[in-house]
Amino acid sequence: MIRLFDSLKSEVRPLALREPGQVSMYVCGPTVYGLPHMGHGRFTLVWDVLRRWLTFQGYEVDFVSNITDIDDKIINLAAAEQTTEAGIAQRYEQEWWNAMNKIGVAKPTHSPHATHYVAEMVTLIEGFIAEDIAYPLGDGVYFDTSRVADYGALAGQALDSLRAGARVEMVEEKRSPFDFALWKKAKPGEPSWPASFGEGRPGWHTECVVMSLGLLGDGFDLHCGGLDLKFPHHENERAQAIAAGHPFAQHWAHNGFVMVEGEKMSKSLGNFTSLTDLLERTDARAYRLLVLRSHYRSPIEVSPATIEDAERALERLDSLARRFELDQLAGDTFATATQPLPGELAGELAQRVTEFLDDDLNTPLAVAALFEALSQANGLADEGKTAEAQLLAEAINTLFGALGLALIGQGGEIDGESAAIVRLRDEARAAKNWAEADRLRDSLVNLGWIVEDSSSGTVIRH
RNA sequence: GGCGGCGUGGCCGAGCGGUUAGGCAGGGGCCUGCAAAGCCCCGUACUCCGGUUCGAAUCCGGACGCCGCCUCCA
Known part of the structure; x- marks a missing residue:
């Protein structure tokens, strides 16, 4: 069995399988509010390679990767473009699959959408509220991170050392700055779903818990994603699963960043390249x-x-x-x-x-x-x-x-005109008429061909 | 401030105590009518300063530089 670095234990260890011969893996997918960028390209390629390699070795891989189709950025973009959230999500989801198809990343076994799991999320949150693991505030429902003993395990830090950070925001009346929104109450005009604790929409961290456990079951084998999701996103997923009494991912794997001139590619730095653009050229x-x-x-x-x-x-x-x-x-x-x-x-x-x-x-x-x-x-x-x-x-x-990399031996369709020039050149070469052969080679090159001689004559390709 | 990572030949990028990774670029050769493709040969690198060791890019200590997470982020 493959050995993988486990981000939770900070060591390379064998990937233990819940069921022999079957791998259950969950990869955090994109929020569809823009064109996929190189970072998306990297994480999809990395985990596609792992999936393919496991499959090659004979494992049956259940590969779940979600589409986040509701969140603040989608709402903001919809407002800016005076269209619907669903319209934005559908548009960019299509761009996503187009890019995945081009880059040769195989479709997940399941690709759940957050908006299809809202009812399950509501149930989960209700359970948390009943046990005071979550608490409502004016603008939403928050998860009480102090209720999970080893909160911070993925970050590699205890809660109090996280708290020492200079970047925590104290804007809300949260019990702790690290408590996170499970649910955001709807403002007028925003898309919303009904819930006993108030109409609204789910927070980001809840969907992955519900969808991964729902599709892969308790104690699934492997949870993957970009390094930037390790904290707080994955930490918060894990906290919810633990609080709900569900064994969660048994192994965590994170891929490194895409860098541009030594800095992380990110939207805020404006140094990102869209994958769609790259694939076009x-x-x-x-x-x-x-x-x-x-x-x-x-x-x-x-x-x-x-x-x-x-x-x-x-x-x-x-x-x-x-x-x-x-x-x-x-x-x-x-x-x-x-x-x-x-x-x-x-x-x-x-x-x-x-x-x-x-x-x-x-x-x-x-x-x-x-x-x-x-x-x-x-x-x-x-x-x-x-x-x-x-x-x-x-x-x-x-x-x-x-590994998903195709070797391509064919040089493209050869049109009649080019084929005719190839024939003439072979005749010229047979007659040792080198000047004519070279002239014909030049004309093939001008038509965009790469020209090679072989034992069977002139071979051209693009 | 806390936690973590990294500094390798022209460029990219492995390595985790002893064996000149690999790719791209560059140089030389073989092959070829000339090319192309292919093959062979060549570059002896590891931020700096100490230490451990018979032996360190690799381990330990320190310095300098860079990056990431702690906030939305793949």
Whole structure:
């Protein structure tokens, strides 16, 4: 079984499964009030890779990731654009799925929406109020953090040391500055749901508790998300589950930030790039490769230079696919290793990659091993050991496929005009008419083709 | 103020006591009509100062610098 860093215990430990062979994981999803950005891209890629790798190893993965479709930002945007909250949410949810589709992140097994779980949230909150774990104030209902003994466990701090912080706001009459809103009472014109404690809408931290426990059940295996959700969001989810008497996530995993020139990418700094924009102008696989080449807990620097670096590395992978005529893998379906990969070298490679990935999802080492194998496969082919080389190349393809990265050997559709020029060039070359051959090569290049000679003649691709 | 992380060759990015990761860029060679692709070879890096050790990028102490969380945030 894979070993993963557990943010709660601050150690790498085996992911223990509630039921053998089945993994239940919950990933905090987006609030849909804008285009997805690179940070969203990173967390979806990281957890998609984990999911794929577990699936590849034969586990059945129940992967739940929510859509937060009601919150203050959505309300504000709807007001600003004079449209409905639902309209905003639907629009950006569509953008979200478009981007996920392009970047090759598989759909979750379930993607619950907060607005579909309001009744369950209300019930939970009623229970808290009955036990005085939650208390109503003028503008909403608050959770009393002092009622959870180890509140602050995820933050790695006790409540009183958190309290020493300079940034706590004391604006409300809360019992403690860390008490958080379970429910926000509706102001005129705001969307609301009925509740015994007053019409309103749920606070953010409650939906994930209800949806994760509702869909995955008590004591589910793994809860994931961006590092910035660790505190207070995940802390507050956990507090509610504990207060409600439900065993919660048994393992917590957090991915590192996307950095721009050394600073965290964030909306307030205005240094974010939308994922949608990136996917329009680059090969979507480049970002996956960039993410794979660093460890999921490390910050990654995203810039035009690092993206371009990944795109060039991708070319080398694709040329392997061309040379060995590899099938394109890693679409919507998941690769599964039902039997050992054929070939001695392939077996060794798979073993190394498995060792690396099972050790806290060390994708950079796995990718390094795959690149080494790539050189080896090409070298074997150059030496004429074609069968060995072929098996190794296919293993590389399979393993990249397991990580969701497709190797693409096809260079695009060739139109009639280009095909005709290719024929003429081959004739010129056969006649050793080099000047004409070069002229025809230039015209192919002008049409946007990359031109290569091979034993079977001129090969072109985009 | 509390808690946590990081400083690696031109760039990105692993490493967690001894083995010059890997990628991109650059240089040289093989192959090629010339190219391209591919293969081979080359760059000996680890913020600084002490210490531990036969041996430290890796452990300990200190300094400096940077970043994150403690507020909405993936």
